[in-house]
Amino acid sequence: MVELPHASERVTVDDARAGTWSARLAGDDVKLSGRCPGCRHETNAVVALRTAALEGAAPDPPEELTVSIACHCRQPHSGRPDDALAGCGRFWNLLLRIGPDAVIVSPAGDPELDVASDAWREATAAQVTDVRNAAEKWIGGIAASYGLFGLAGVGIAKESVAALPLPGRIAVAIAVAVAVALAGWAIVDAYRAAYAWPVVSAVRDNDELRAWYAARRTVGIRAARHLRAAIRAATVSLAALMVVVGLIWFVPSKTVSEPLVQLTRTDDSRVCGAVVASSSRAALRMRRTDGETVVVPAGDIVAVKPVRSCPG
Incomplete structure:
Protein backbone atom coordinates (compact mmCIF):
# COMPACT_ATOMS: atom_id res chain seq x y z
CA MET A 1 0.00 0.00 0.00
CA VAL A 2 1.43 3.35 -1.08
CA GLU A 3 1.71 5.85 1.77
CA LEU A 4 -0.80 8.66 1.45
CA PRO A 5 0.63 12.11 2.23
CA HIS A 6 -1.13 14.14 4.89
CA ALA A 7 -3.72 16.60 3.56
CA SER A 8 -6.65 18.38 5.17
CA GLU A 9 -9.48 17.65 2.77
CA ARG A 10 -13.00 16.24 2.67
CA VAL A 11 -13.51 12.81 1.14
CA THR A 12 -16.73 11.23 -0.07
CA VAL A 13 -18.14 8.12 1.57
CA ASP A 14 -20.26 5.65 -0.38
CA ASP A 15 -22.30 2.69 0.89
CA ALA A 16 -19.37 0.31 0.67
CA ARG A 17 -17.08 2.52 2.75
CA ALA A 18 -19.81 3.40 5.24
CA GLY A 19 -20.40 -0.33 5.64
CA THR A 20 -16.95 -0.75 7.19
CA TRP A 21 -18.02 1.38 10.13
CA SER A 22 -19.73 0.30 13.33
CA ALA A 23 -21.11 2.55 16.08
CA ARG A 24 -22.62 2.31 19.52
CA LEU A 25 -24.24 4.76 21.92
CA ALA A 26 -22.28 5.36 25.14
CA GLY A 27 -23.98 7.89 27.39
CA ASP A 28 -23.74 11.30 25.75
CA ASP A 29 -21.35 10.03 23.07
CA VAL A 30 -21.44 7.82 20.01
CA LYS A 31 -18.30 5.70 19.60
CA LEU A 32 -17.39 4.68 16.05
CA SER A 33 -14.70 2.50 14.49
CA GLY A 34 -13.86 1.59 10.92
CA ARG A 35 -11.54 2.33 8.02
CA CYS A 36 -10.59 5.82 6.92
CA PRO A 37 -12.02 6.29 3.40
CA GLY A 38 -8.89 8.25 2.52
CA CYS A 39 -5.88 6.25 3.71
CA ARG A 40 -7.85 3.01 4.39
CA HIS A 41 -6.24 2.58 7.81
CA GLU A 42 -8.20 1.48 10.87
CA THR A 43 -9.33 4.43 12.96
CA ASN A 44 -11.94 5.36 15.53
CA ALA A 45 -13.87 8.41 16.64
CA VAL A 46 -16.05 9.64 19.48
CA VAL A 47 -18.91 11.98 18.57
CA ALA A 48 -20.20 14.07 21.46
CA LEU A 49 -23.96 14.62 21.52
CA ARG A 50 -23.48 17.51 23.96
CA THR A 51 -20.98 20.34 23.98
CA ALA A 52 -20.23 23.35 26.16
CA ALA A 53 -19.20 25.54 23.26
CA LEU A 54 -20.80 28.62 24.86
CA GLU A 55 -24.12 28.28 23.07
CA GLY A 56 -26.04 25.20 24.10
CA ALA A 57 -26.29 21.45 24.39
CA ALA A 58 -28.49 18.75 22.93
CA PRO A 59 -30.62 17.44 25.81
CA ASP A 60 -31.38 14.01 24.40
CA PRO A 61 -29.79 11.77 21.78
CA PRO A 62 -31.33 12.55 18.36
CA GLU A 63 -32.89 9.80 16.26
CA GLU A 64 -30.92 10.84 13.18
CA LEU A 65 -27.73 12.86 13.10
CA THR A 66 -25.17 13.85 10.46
CA VAL A 67 -21.70 13.73 11.99
CA SER A 68 -18.25 14.79 10.86
CA ILE A 69 -15.42 12.29 11.34
CA ALA A 70 -11.69 12.93 11.03
CA CYS A 71 -9.02 10.31 10.54
CA HIS A 72 -7.12 9.40 13.71
CA CYS A 73 -5.13 6.45 12.46
CA ARG A 74 -1.73 5.78 14.01
CA GLN A 75 0.05 5.13 10.73
CA PRO A 76 2.76 7.51 9.45
CA HIS A 77 1.80 10.12 6.83
CA SER A 78 4.40 12.43 5.34
CA GLY A 79 3.77 16.12 5.76
CA ARG A 80 1.71 15.70 8.93
CA PRO A 81 2.03 18.86 11.09
CA ASP A 82 3.84 18.60 14.41
CA ASP A 83 0.68 19.50 16.34
CA ALA A 84 -1.29 16.68 14.66
CA LEU A 85 -0.59 13.53 16.68
CA ALA A 86 -2.42 11.14 14.35
CA GLY A 87 -4.39 10.80 11.14
CA CYS A 88 -3.96 11.49 7.45
CA GLY A 89 -5.87 14.78 7.60
CA ARG A 90 -8.98 13.58 5.74
CA PHE A 91 -12.45 14.08 7.14
CA TRP A 92 -15.86 12.94 6.00
CA ASN A 93 -19.52 12.81 6.98
CA LEU A 94 -21.71 9.93 8.07
CA LEU A 95 -25.39 9.66 8.90
CA LEU A 96 -26.19 8.00 12.23
CA ARG A 97 -29.63 6.53 12.93
CA ILE A 98 -29.64 6.20 16.70
CA GLY A 99 -32.00 3.63 18.18
CA PRO A 100 -32.36 2.31 21.72
CA ASP A 101 -30.45 -0.87 20.89
CA ALA A 102 -28.25 -0.03 17.92
CA VAL A 103 -26.72 2.76 15.86
CA ILE A 104 -26.90 2.32 12.08
CA VAL A 105 -24.19 4.00 9.98
CA SER A 106 -24.80 5.12 6.39
CA PRO A 107 -23.45 7.78 3.99
CA ALA A 108 -24.57 11.34 4.73
CA GLY A 109 -27.25 12.39 2.28
CA ASP A 110 -27.64 16.12 2.92
CA PRO A 111 -24.71 18.25 1.68
CA GLU A 112 -26.08 21.28 3.54
CA LEU A 113 -25.30 19.56 6.84
CA ASP A 114 -21.65 18.92 5.99
CA VAL A 115 -20.43 22.31 7.19
CA ALA A 116 -22.70 22.21 10.24
CA SER A 117 -21.41 18.81 11.33
CA ASP A 118 -17.82 19.94 10.76
CA ALA A 119 -18.45 22.96 13.00
CA TRP A 120 -19.93 20.68 15.70
CA ARG A 121 -16.85 18.45 15.60
CA GLU A 122 -14.55 21.48 15.95
CA ALA A 123 -16.69 22.91 18.77
CA THR A 124 -16.58 19.72 20.80
CA ALA A 125 -12.83 19.48 20.31
CA ALA A 126 -12.27 23.07 21.47
CA VAL A 251 -36.14 55.36 53.17
CA PRO A 252 -36.97 58.33 55.46
CA SER A 253 -34.54 58.73 58.33
CA LYS A 254 -35.83 57.94 61.79
CA THR A 255 -37.16 60.89 63.78
CA VAL A 256 -34.67 61.99 66.39
CA SER A 257 -36.55 62.84 69.59
CA GLU A 258 -35.57 65.96 71.49
CA PRO A 259 -34.00 65.39 74.93
CA LEU A 260 -36.49 65.92 77.73
CA VAL A 261 -35.79 67.58 81.07
CA GLN A 262 -37.85 68.12 84.17
CA LEU A 263 -37.60 71.39 86.12
CA THR A 264 -38.53 71.71 89.79
CA ARG A 265 -39.57 75.21 90.86
CA THR A 266 -39.39 76.84 94.30
CA ASP A 267 -43.05 76.03 94.94
CA ASP A 268 -42.32 72.33 94.27
CA SER A 269 -44.27 72.40 90.98
CA ARG A 270 -42.67 70.69 88.02
CA VAL A 271 -42.40 71.50 84.32
CA CYS A 272 -41.40 68.73 81.90
CA GLY A 273 -40.55 69.11 78.23
CA ALA A 274 -37.86 70.03 75.74
CA VAL A 275 -35.68 73.10 76.13
CA VAL A 276 -36.10 75.57 73.27
CA ALA A 277 -34.01 78.53 72.28
CA SER A 278 -34.51 81.68 74.33
CA SER A 279 -33.18 85.21 73.92
CA SER A 280 -33.32 85.85 77.65
CA ARG A 281 -30.56 84.70 79.96
CA ALA A 282 -32.82 85.12 82.99
CA ALA A 283 -35.44 82.61 81.88
CA LEU A 284 -35.68 79.13 80.38
CA ARG A 285 -38.21 78.35 77.69
CA MET A 286 -39.71 74.85 77.75
CA ARG A 287 -41.97 73.16 75.21
CA ARG A 288 -44.18 70.68 77.02
CA THR A 289 -45.32 67.44 75.42
CA ASP A 290 -48.77 68.96 74.83
CA GLY A 291 -47.13 71.57 72.60
CA GLU A 292 -47.50 74.53 74.95
CA THR A 293 -44.40 76.68 75.55
CA VAL A 294 -43.70 77.75 79.13
CA VAL A 295 -41.20 80.42 80.28
CA VAL A 296 -39.63 79.65 83.66
CA PRO A 297 -37.59 82.44 85.32
CA ALA A 298 -34.13 81.29 86.33
CA GLY A 299 -34.70 82.36 89.93
CA ASP A 300 -37.65 79.97 90.24
CA ILE A 301 -35.64 76.90 89.23
CA VAL A 302 -34.53 74.66 92.10
CA ALA A 303 -33.49 71.51 90.19
CA VAL A 304 -33.06 70.26 86.60
CA LYS A 305 -32.84 66.60 85.64
CA PRO A 306 -33.04 64.74 82.29
CA VAL A 307 -35.92 62.28 81.90
CA ARG A 308 -36.90 59.68 79.30
CA SER A 309 -40.52 60.74 79.27
CA CYS A 310 -42.78 63.31 80.87
CA PRO A 311 -45.66 62.24 83.10
CA GLY A 312 -49.01 62.40 81.35
Missing part, protein backbone atom coordinates in the same frame (compact mmCIF):
# COMPACT_ATOMS: atom_id res chain seq x y z
CA GLN A 127 -14.98 23.32 24.13
CA VAL A 128 -12.65 23.36 27.16
CA THR A 129 -10.39 26.03 25.68
CA ASP A 130 -13.31 28.17 24.50
CA VAL A 131 -15.16 28.07 27.82
CA ARG A 132 -12.06 28.77 29.89
CA ASN A 133 -11.02 31.66 27.66
CA ALA A 134 -14.50 33.09 28.05
CA ALA A 135 -14.38 32.57 31.81
CA GLU A 136 -11.08 34.45 32.08
CA LYS A 137 -12.69 37.41 30.31
CA TRP A 138 -15.77 37.21 32.52
CA ILE A 139 -13.58 37.37 35.64
CA GLY A 140 -12.42 40.80 34.53
CA GLY A 141 -16.00 41.83 33.77
CA ILE A 142 -17.24 40.74 37.19
CA ALA A 143 -14.36 42.53 38.92
CA ALA A 144 -15.05 45.71 36.92
CA SER A 145 -18.73 45.58 37.88
CA TYR A 146 -17.85 45.39 41.56
CA GLY A 147 -15.38 48.21 41.10
CA LEU A 148 -18.24 50.47 40.04
CA PHE A 149 -19.84 49.82 43.40
CA GLY A 150 -16.70 50.69 45.30
CA LEU A 151 -18.19 54.16 45.51
CA ALA A 152 -21.19 52.63 47.23
CA GLY A 153 -19.07 52.47 50.38
CA VAL A 154 -19.46 56.23 50.63
CA GLY A 155 -23.23 55.87 50.58
CA ILE A 156 -23.23 52.91 52.96
CA ALA A 157 -21.35 54.72 55.72
CA LYS A 158 -22.18 53.83 59.30
CA GLU A 159 -23.86 57.18 59.89
CA SER A 160 -26.14 56.70 56.88
CA VAL A 161 -27.30 53.30 58.06
CA ALA A 162 -27.66 54.44 61.66
CA ALA A 163 -30.04 57.19 60.56
CA LEU A 164 -32.51 54.61 59.19
CA PRO A 165 -35.38 53.26 61.25
CA LEU A 166 -34.94 49.72 62.63
CA PRO A 167 -36.73 47.93 59.73
CA GLY A 168 -34.53 49.83 57.26
CA ARG A 169 -31.34 48.85 59.11
CA ILE A 170 -32.43 45.20 59.13
CA ALA A 171 -33.17 45.33 55.38
CA VAL A 172 -29.76 46.88 54.70
CA ALA A 173 -28.01 44.21 56.77
CA ILE A 174 -29.80 41.41 54.89
CA ALA A 175 -29.09 42.95 51.48
CA VAL A 176 -25.40 43.47 52.29
CA ALA A 177 -25.08 39.87 53.54
CA VAL A 178 -26.70 38.56 50.34
CA ALA A 179 -24.47 40.77 48.17
CA VAL A 180 -21.26 39.69 49.90
CA ALA A 181 -22.19 35.98 49.86
CA LEU A 182 -23.14 36.01 46.19
CA ALA A 183 -20.07 38.05 45.29
CA GLY A 184 -17.86 35.39 46.88
CA TRP A 185 -19.81 32.66 45.11
CA ALA A 186 -19.46 34.45 41.75
CA ILE A 187 -15.71 34.86 42.12
CA VAL A 188 -15.13 31.23 43.15
CA ASP A 189 -17.32 29.85 40.35
CA ALA A 190 -15.71 32.13 37.76
CA TYR A 191 -12.24 30.97 38.76
CA ARG A 192 -13.38 27.34 38.77
CA ALA A 193 -14.67 27.82 35.22
CA ALA A 194 -11.43 29.45 34.08
CA TYR A 195 -8.85 27.31 35.88
CA ALA A 196 -10.76 24.28 37.25
CA TRP A 197 -10.63 22.84 40.74
CA PRO A 198 -7.41 21.07 41.79
CA VAL A 199 -8.01 17.36 42.32
CA VAL A 200 -5.86 14.27 42.74
CA SER A 201 -6.82 11.32 40.54
CA ALA A 202 -5.61 7.73 40.83
CA VAL A 203 -5.65 5.39 37.84
CA ARG A 204 -4.80 1.85 38.89
CA ASP A 205 -6.63 -0.23 36.31
CA ASN A 206 -8.55 0.07 33.05
CA ASP A 207 -11.87 0.70 34.79
CA GLU A 208 -10.43 3.70 36.62
CA LEU A 209 -8.81 4.89 33.41
CA ARG A 210 -12.18 4.76 31.63
CA ALA A 211 -13.85 6.59 34.52
CA TRP A 212 -11.15 9.28 34.51
CA TYR A 213 -11.45 9.77 30.75
CA ALA A 214 -15.27 9.96 30.93
CA ALA A 215 -14.99 12.66 33.59
CA ARG A 216 -12.32 14.45 31.58
CA ARG A 217 -14.67 14.69 28.60
CA THR A 218 -17.24 16.57 30.70
CA VAL A 219 -14.81 19.27 31.84
CA GLY A 220 -16.07 21.74 29.26
CA ILE A 221 -19.70 21.23 30.20
CA ARG A 222 -18.95 21.60 33.91
CA ALA A 223 -16.89 24.73 33.24
CA ALA A 224 -19.80 26.23 31.31
CA ARG A 225 -22.15 25.52 34.22
CA HIS A 226 -19.77 27.20 36.67
CA LEU A 227 -19.49 30.21 34.37
CA ARG A 228 -23.27 30.57 34.09
CA ALA A 229 -23.63 30.27 37.88
CA ALA A 230 -20.93 32.93 38.39
CA ILE A 231 -22.64 35.37 36.03
CA ARG A 232 -26.02 34.85 37.68
CA ALA A 233 -24.58 35.22 41.19
CA ALA A 234 -22.75 38.40 40.20
CA THR A 235 -25.92 39.85 38.70
CA VAL A 236 -27.99 39.16 41.82
CA SER A 237 -25.18 40.45 44.04
CA LEU A 238 -25.10 43.75 42.17
CA ALA A 239 -28.89 43.94 42.42
CA ALA A 240 -28.61 43.49 46.21
CA LEU A 241 -26.10 46.35 46.37
CA MET A 242 -28.51 48.52 44.40
CA VAL A 243 -31.20 47.68 46.96
CA VAL A 244 -28.87 48.83 49.74
CA VAL A 245 -28.21 52.15 48.02
CA GLY A 246 -31.93 52.56 47.33
CA LEU A 247 -32.81 51.96 50.97
CA ILE A 248 -30.29 54.55 52.15
CA TRP A 249 -31.38 57.12 49.61
CA PHE A 250 -35.15 56.74 49.75
Whole structure:
Protein backbone atom coordinates (compact mmCIF):
# COMPACT_ATOMS: atom_id res chain seq x y z
CA MET A 1 0.00 0.00 0.00
CA VAL A 2 1.43 3.35 -1.08
CA GLU A 3 1.71 5.85 1.77
CA LEU A 4 -0.80 8.66 1.45
CA PRO A 5 0.63 12.11 2.23
CA HIS A 6 -1.13 14.14 4.89
CA ALA A 7 -3.72 16.60 3.56
CA SER A 8 -6.65 18.38 5.17
CA GLU A 9 -9.48 17.65 2.77
CA ARG A 10 -13.00 16.24 2.67
CA VAL A 11 -13.51 12.81 1.14
CA THR A 12 -16.73 11.23 -0.07
CA VAL A 13 -18.14 8.12 1.57
CA ASP A 14 -20.26 5.65 -0.38
CA ASP A 15 -22.30 2.69 0.89
CA ALA A 16 -19.37 0.31 0.67
CA ARG A 17 -17.08 2.52 2.75
CA ALA A 18 -19.81 3.40 5.24
CA GLY A 19 -20.40 -0.33 5.64
CA THR A 20 -16.95 -0.75 7.19
CA TRP A 21 -18.02 1.38 10.13
CA SER A 22 -19.73 0.30 13.33
CA ALA A 23 -21.11 2.55 16.08
CA ARG A 24 -22.62 2.31 19.52
CA LEU A 25 -24.24 4.76 21.92
CA ALA A 26 -22.28 5.36 25.14
CA GLY A 27 -23.98 7.89 27.39
CA ASP A 28 -23.74 11.30 25.75
CA ASP A 29 -21.35 10.03 23.07
CA VAL A 30 -21.44 7.82 20.01
CA LYS A 31 -18.30 5.70 19.60
CA LEU A 32 -17.39 4.68 16.05
CA SER A 33 -14.70 2.50 14.49
CA GLY A 34 -13.86 1.59 10.92
CA ARG A 35 -11.54 2.33 8.02
CA CYS A 36 -10.59 5.82 6.92
CA PRO A 37 -12.02 6.29 3.40
CA GLY A 38 -8.89 8.25 2.52
CA CYS A 39 -5.88 6.25 3.71
CA ARG A 40 -7.85 3.01 4.39
CA HIS A 41 -6.24 2.58 7.81
CA GLU A 42 -8.20 1.48 10.87
CA THR A 43 -9.33 4.43 12.96
CA ASN A 44 -11.94 5.36 15.53
CA ALA A 45 -13.87 8.41 16.64
CA VAL A 46 -16.05 9.64 19.48
CA VAL A 47 -18.91 11.98 18.57
CA ALA A 48 -20.20 14.07 21.46
CA LEU A 49 -23.96 14.62 21.52
CA ARG A 50 -23.48 17.51 23.96
CA THR A 51 -20.98 20.34 23.98
CA ALA A 52 -20.23 23.35 26.16
CA ALA A 53 -19.20 25.54 23.26
CA LEU A 54 -20.80 28.62 24.86
CA GLU A 55 -24.12 28.28 23.07
CA GLY A 56 -26.04 25.20 24.10
CA ALA A 57 -26.29 21.45 24.39
CA ALA A 58 -28.49 18.75 22.93
CA PRO A 59 -30.62 17.44 25.81
CA ASP A 60 -31.38 14.01 24.40
CA PRO A 61 -29.79 11.77 21.78
CA PRO A 62 -31.33 12.55 18.36
CA GLU A 63 -32.89 9.80 16.26
CA GLU A 64 -30.92 10.84 13.18
CA LEU A 65 -27.73 12.86 13.10
CA THR A 66 -25.17 13.85 10.46
CA VAL A 67 -21.70 13.73 11.99
CA SER A 68 -18.25 14.79 10.86
CA ILE A 69 -15.42 12.29 11.34
CA ALA A 70 -11.69 12.93 11.03
CA CYS A 71 -9.02 10.31 10.54
CA HIS A 72 -7.12 9.40 13.71
CA CYS A 73 -5.13 6.45 12.46
CA ARG A 74 -1.73 5.78 14.01
CA GLN A 75 0.05 5.13 10.73
CA PRO A 76 2.76 7.51 9.45
CA HIS A 77 1.80 10.12 6.83
CA SER A 78 4.40 12.43 5.34
CA GLY A 79 3.77 16.12 5.76
CA ARG A 80 1.71 15.70 8.93
CA PRO A 81 2.03 18.86 11.09
CA ASP A 82 3.84 18.60 14.41
CA ASP A 83 0.68 19.50 16.34
CA ALA A 84 -1.29 16.68 14.66
CA LEU A 85 -0.59 13.53 16.68
CA ALA A 86 -2.42 11.14 14.35
CA GLY A 87 -4.39 10.80 11.14
CA CYS A 88 -3.96 11.49 7.45
CA GLY A 89 -5.87 14.78 7.60
CA ARG A 90 -8.98 13.58 5.74
CA PHE A 91 -12.45 14.08 7.14
CA TRP A 92 -15.86 12.94 6.00
CA ASN A 93 -19.52 12.81 6.98
CA LEU A 94 -21.71 9.93 8.07
CA LEU A 95 -25.39 9.66 8.90
CA LEU A 96 -26.19 8.00 12.23
CA ARG A 97 -29.63 6.53 12.93
CA ILE A 98 -29.64 6.20 16.70
CA GLY A 99 -32.00 3.63 18.18
CA PRO A 100 -32.36 2.31 21.72
CA ASP A 101 -30.45 -0.87 20.89
CA ALA A 102 -28.25 -0.03 17.92
CA VAL A 103 -26.72 2.76 15.86
CA ILE A 104 -26.90 2.32 12.08
CA VAL A 105 -24.19 4.00 9.98
CA SER A 106 -24.80 5.12 6.39
CA PRO A 107 -23.45 7.78 3.99
CA ALA A 108 -24.57 11.34 4.73
CA GLY A 109 -27.25 12.39 2.28
CA ASP A 110 -27.64 16.12 2.92
CA PRO A 111 -24.71 18.25 1.68
CA GLU A 112 -26.08 21.28 3.54
CA LEU A 113 -25.30 19.56 6.84
CA ASP A 114 -21.65 18.92 5.99
CA VAL A 115 -20.43 22.31 7.19
CA ALA A 116 -22.70 22.21 10.24
CA SER A 117 -21.41 18.81 11.33
CA ASP A 118 -17.82 19.94 10.76
CA ALA A 119 -18.45 22.96 13.00
CA TRP A 120 -19.93 20.68 15.70
CA ARG A 121 -16.85 18.45 15.60
CA GLU A 122 -14.55 21.48 15.95
CA ALA A 123 -16.69 22.91 18.77
CA THR A 124 -16.58 19.72 20.80
CA ALA A 125 -12.83 19.48 20.31
CA ALA A 126 -12.27 23.07 21.47
CA GLN A 127 -14.98 23.32 24.13
CA VAL A 128 -12.65 23.36 27.16
CA THR A 129 -10.39 26.03 25.68
CA ASP A 130 -13.31 28.17 24.50
CA VAL A 131 -15.16 28.07 27.82
CA ARG A 132 -12.06 28.77 29.89
CA ASN A 133 -11.02 31.66 27.66
CA ALA A 134 -14.50 33.09 28.05
CA ALA A 135 -14.38 32.57 31.81
CA GLU A 136 -11.08 34.45 32.08
CA LYS A 137 -12.69 37.41 30.31
CA TRP A 138 -15.77 37.21 32.52
CA ILE A 139 -13.58 37.37 35.64
CA GLY A 140 -12.42 40.80 34.53
CA GLY A 141 -16.00 41.83 33.77
CA ILE A 142 -17.24 40.74 37.19
CA ALA A 143 -14.36 42.53 38.92
CA ALA A 144 -15.05 45.71 36.92
CA SER A 145 -18.73 45.58 37.88
CA TYR A 146 -17.85 45.39 41.56
CA GLY A 147 -15.38 48.21 41.10
CA LEU A 148 -18.24 50.47 40.04
CA PHE A 149 -19.84 49.82 43.40
CA GLY A 150 -16.70 50.69 45.30
CA LEU A 151 -18.19 54.16 45.51
CA ALA A 152 -21.19 52.63 47.23
CA GLY A 153 -19.07 52.47 50.38
CA VAL A 154 -19.46 56.23 50.63
CA GLY A 155 -23.23 55.87 50.58
CA ILE A 156 -23.23 52.91 52.96
CA ALA A 157 -21.35 54.72 55.72
CA LYS A 158 -22.18 53.83 59.30
CA GLU A 159 -23.86 57.18 59.89
CA SER A 160 -26.14 56.70 56.88
CA VAL A 161 -27.30 53.30 58.06
CA ALA A 162 -27.66 54.44 61.66
CA ALA A 163 -30.04 57.19 60.56
CA LEU A 164 -32.51 54.61 59.19
CA PRO A 165 -35.38 53.26 61.25
CA LEU A 166 -34.94 49.72 62.63
CA PRO A 167 -36.73 47.93 59.73
CA GLY A 168 -34.53 49.83 57.26
CA ARG A 169 -31.34 48.85 59.11
CA ILE A 170 -32.43 45.20 59.13
CA ALA A 171 -33.17 45.33 55.38
CA VAL A 172 -29.76 46.88 54.70
CA ALA A 173 -28.01 44.21 56.77
CA ILE A 174 -29.80 41.41 54.89
CA ALA A 175 -29.09 42.95 51.48
CA VAL A 176 -25.40 43.47 52.29
CA ALA A 177 -25.08 39.87 53.54
CA VAL A 178 -26.70 38.56 50.34
CA ALA A 179 -24.47 40.77 48.17
CA VAL A 180 -21.26 39.69 49.90
CA ALA A 181 -22.19 35.98 49.86
CA LEU A 182 -23.14 36.01 46.19
CA ALA A 183 -20.07 38.05 45.29
CA GLY A 184 -17.86 35.39 46.88
CA TRP A 185 -19.81 32.66 45.11
CA ALA A 186 -19.46 34.45 41.75
CA ILE A 187 -15.71 34.86 42.12
CA VAL A 188 -15.13 31.23 43.15
CA ASP A 189 -17.32 29.85 40.35
CA ALA A 190 -15.71 32.13 37.76
CA TYR A 191 -12.24 30.97 38.76
CA ARG A 192 -13.38 27.34 38.77
CA ALA A 193 -14.67 27.82 35.22
CA ALA A 194 -11.43 29.45 34.08
CA TYR A 195 -8.85 27.31 35.88
CA ALA A 196 -10.76 24.28 37.25
CA TRP A 197 -10.63 22.84 40.74
CA PRO A 198 -7.41 21.07 41.79
CA VAL A 199 -8.01 17.36 42.32
CA VAL A 200 -5.86 14.27 42.74
CA SER A 201 -6.82 11.32 40.54
CA ALA A 202 -5.61 7.73 40.83
CA VAL A 203 -5.65 5.39 37.84
CA ARG A 204 -4.80 1.85 38.89
CA ASP A 205 -6.63 -0.23 36.31
CA ASN A 206 -8.55 0.07 33.05
CA ASP A 207 -11.87 0.70 34.79
CA GLU A 208 -10.43 3.70 36.62
CA LEU A 209 -8.81 4.89 33.41
CA ARG A 210 -12.18 4.76 31.63
CA ALA A 211 -13.85 6.59 34.52
CA TRP A 212 -11.15 9.28 34.51
CA TYR A 213 -11.45 9.77 30.75
CA ALA A 214 -15.27 9.96 30.93
CA ALA A 215 -14.99 12.66 33.59
CA ARG A 216 -12.32 14.45 31.58
CA ARG A 217 -14.67 14.69 28.60
CA THR A 218 -17.24 16.57 30.70
CA VAL A 219 -14.81 19.27 31.84
CA GLY A 220 -16.07 21.74 29.26
CA ILE A 221 -19.70 21.23 30.20
CA ARG A 222 -18.95 21.60 33.91
CA ALA A 223 -16.89 24.73 33.24
CA ALA A 224 -19.80 26.23 31.31
CA ARG A 225 -22.15 25.52 34.22
CA HIS A 226 -19.77 27.20 36.67
CA LEU A 227 -19.49 30.21 34.37
CA ARG A 228 -23.27 30.57 34.09
CA ALA A 229 -23.63 30.27 37.88
CA ALA A 230 -20.93 32.93 38.39
CA ILE A 231 -22.64 35.37 36.03
CA ARG A 232 -26.02 34.85 37.68
CA ALA A 233 -24.58 35.22 41.19
CA ALA A 234 -22.75 38.40 40.20
CA THR A 235 -25.92 39.85 38.70
CA VAL A 236 -27.99 39.16 41.82
CA SER A 237 -25.18 40.45 44.04
CA LEU A 238 -25.10 43.75 42.17
CA ALA A 239 -28.89 43.94 42.42
CA ALA A 240 -28.61 43.49 46.21
CA LEU A 241 -26.10 46.35 46.37
CA MET A 242 -28.51 48.52 44.40
CA VAL A 243 -31.20 47.68 46.96
CA VAL A 244 -28.87 48.83 49.74
CA VAL A 245 -28.21 52.15 48.02
CA GLY A 246 -31.93 52.56 47.33
CA LEU A 247 -32.81 51.96 50.97
CA ILE A 248 -30.29 54.55 52.15
CA TRP A 249 -31.38 57.12 49.61
CA PHE A 250 -35.15 56.74 49.75
CA VAL A 251 -36.14 55.36 53.17
CA PRO A 252 -36.97 58.33 55.46
CA SER A 253 -34.54 58.73 58.33
CA LYS A 254 -35.83 57.94 61.79
CA THR A 255 -37.16 60.89 63.78
CA VAL A 256 -34.67 61.99 66.39
CA SER A 257 -36.55 62.84 69.59
CA GLU A 258 -35.57 65.96 71.49
CA PRO A 259 -34.00 65.39 74.93
CA LEU A 260 -36.49 65.92 77.73
CA VAL A 261 -35.79 67.58 81.07
CA GLN A 262 -37.85 68.12 84.17
CA LEU A 263 -37.60 71.39 86.12
CA THR A 264 -38.53 71.71 89.79
CA ARG A 265 -39.57 75.21 90.86
CA THR A 266 -39.39 76.84 94.30
CA ASP A 267 -43.05 76.03 94.94
CA ASP A 268 -42.32 72.33 94.27
CA SER A 269 -44.27 72.40 90.98
CA ARG A 270 -42.67 70.69 88.02
CA VAL A 271 -42.40 71.50 84.32
CA CYS A 272 -41.40 68.73 81.90
CA GLY A 273 -40.55 69.11 78.23
CA ALA A 274 -37.86 70.03 75.74
CA VAL A 275 -35.68 73.10 76.13
CA VAL A 276 -36.10 75.57 73.27
CA ALA A 277 -34.01 78.53 72.28
CA SER A 278 -34.51 81.68 74.33
CA SER A 279 -33.18 85.21 73.92
CA SER A 280 -33.32 85.85 77.65
CA ARG A 281 -30.56 84.70 79.96
CA ALA A 282 -32.82 85.12 82.99
CA ALA A 283 -35.44 82.61 81.88
CA LEU A 284 -35.68 79.13 80.38
CA ARG A 285 -38.21 78.35 77.69
CA MET A 286 -39.71 74.85 77.75
CA ARG A 287 -41.97 73.16 75.21
CA ARG A 288 -44.18 70.68 77.02
CA THR A 289 -45.32 67.44 75.42
CA ASP A 290 -48.77 68.96 74.83
CA GLY A 291 -47.13 71.57 72.60
CA GLU A 292 -47.50 74.53 74.95
CA THR A 293 -44.40 76.68 75.55
CA VAL A 294 -43.70 77.75 79.13
CA VAL A 295 -41.20 80.42 80.28
CA VAL A 296 -39.63 79.65 83.66
CA PRO A 297 -37.59 82.44 85.32
CA ALA A 298 -34.13 81.29 86.33
CA GLY A 299 -34.70 82.36 89.93
CA ASP A 300 -37.65 79.97 90.24
CA ILE A 301 -35.64 76.90 89.23
CA VAL A 302 -34.53 74.66 92.10
CA ALA A 303 -33.49 71.51 90.19
CA VAL A 304 -33.06 70.26 86.60
CA LYS A 305 -32.84 66.60 85.64
CA PRO A 306 -33.04 64.74 82.29
CA VAL A 307 -35.92 62.28 81.90
CA ARG A 308 -36.90 59.68 79.30
CA SER A 309 -40.52 60.74 79.27
CA CYS A 310 -42.78 63.31 80.87
CA PRO A 311 -45.66 62.24 83.10
CA GLY A 312 -49.01 62.40 81.35
